[in-house]
Amino acid sequence: MRLSAGEEVVSHCLKCKDITNHIIIAMTDGKVAKVQCNTCGGRHRYRPPEPAATIGAGSRPAIKKEAGRQAGRTVKETKAAAQFEALVAGRDPSRALAYAMDASFRKNDLLDHPIFGLGVVTRTIRPDKIEVQFRKGNKLLVCTLPPLKF
Numbered sequence: 001m002r003l004s005a006g007e008e009v010v011s012h013c014l015k016c017k018d019i020t021n022h023i024i025i026a027m028t029d030g031k032v033a034k035v036q037c038n039t040c041g042g043r044h045r046y047r048p049p050e051p052a053a054t055i056g057a058g059s060r061p062a063i064k065k066e067a068g069r070q071a072g073r074t075v076k077e078t079k080a081a082a083q084f085e086a087l088v089a090g091r092d093p094s095r096a097l098a099y100a101m102d103a104s105f106r107k108n109d110l111l112d113h114p115i116f117g118l119g120v121v122t123r124t125i126r127p128d129k130i131e132v133q134f135r136k137g138n139k140l141l142v143c144t145l146p147p148l149k150f
């Protein structure tokens with residue numbers, strides 16, 4: 001759509017402090033240059049309405065909330081990755097034990113999980129679970145723990 005002088009356009013009006021209908025009174029290089037406010041009659045430079053103003057007031061807090069949740073998760077993941085890096089530092093990934101429910105693990109064992117990847121056993125939970133720190137966070141996995149020595 002090509003606009004030309006005499007046509008109506010929506011612009012921000014400083015006098016009305018609002019977005020109002022304006023009549024185009026001057027064009028420069030195919031762009032609206034000067035407009036006249038239909039409400040107050042004031043002539044001024046064309047000020048396109050800001051995109052934020054077109055978003056309903058109700059939808060803005062929702063976006064903010066979503067962004068906050070996103071940031072929270074990123075921080076958690078960064079922390080998990082840092083913990084993971086510290087645990088695997090200096091260890092040989094090729095010597096990681098393949099994870100299986102019937103395999104046996106001890107604390108500090110390096111394991112290789114088909115979905116979560118490389119992980120380090122941070123805790124053993126009797127009778128049949130291990131807590132494993134992966135790059136994306138820690139998980140409880142079922143396994144067979146070695147028998148307790150008395």
Ligand SMILES: [Zn+2]
Nearest residue numbers: 013016037040
């Ligand atoms: Zn006005």
